[in-house]
Amino acid sequence: MLSWLDSIPFSMVLLFCLTLGLAPFFPEPHVVEKIRMLMSGTLVRPIDIFDLLMHGAPFLLLAAKLIRTATTGQAN
Numbered sequence: 001m002l003s004w005l006d007s008i009p010f011s012m013v014l015l016f017c018l019t020l021g022l023a024p025f026f027p028e029p030h031v032v033e034k035i036r037m038l039m040s041g042t043l044v045r046p047i048d049i050f051d052l053l054m055h056g057a058p059f060l061l062l063a064a065k066l067i068r069t070a071t072t073g074q075a076n
Contacts, residue, residue, distance in 0.1 A: 005068050006068065007063060008065065011030075013061055013062050013065055017058040017059055017062055020054070020055065020057075021058035029055070031055040031056055034055065037052075041053065048055075
């Protein structure tokens with residue numbers, strides 16, 4: 001069922017996190033800015049919500065892959 005998740009190498013997921021997840025790097029990553037907005041309750045514009053989803057997706061993929069690896073005992 002989750003074989004698609006097993007087929008993605010960890011190196012690719014980490015590359016996604018370091019590029020798309022943290023872009024732009026200066027003055028601060030978008031994902032950090034959007035999480036601050038979420039915590040303060042100012043994340044209301046659709047473009048900001050889309051930004052959070054787009055820049056947060058690689059980290060969610062990494063979390064899913066880590067959980068999958070921990071529960072199945074497989075590493076690739």
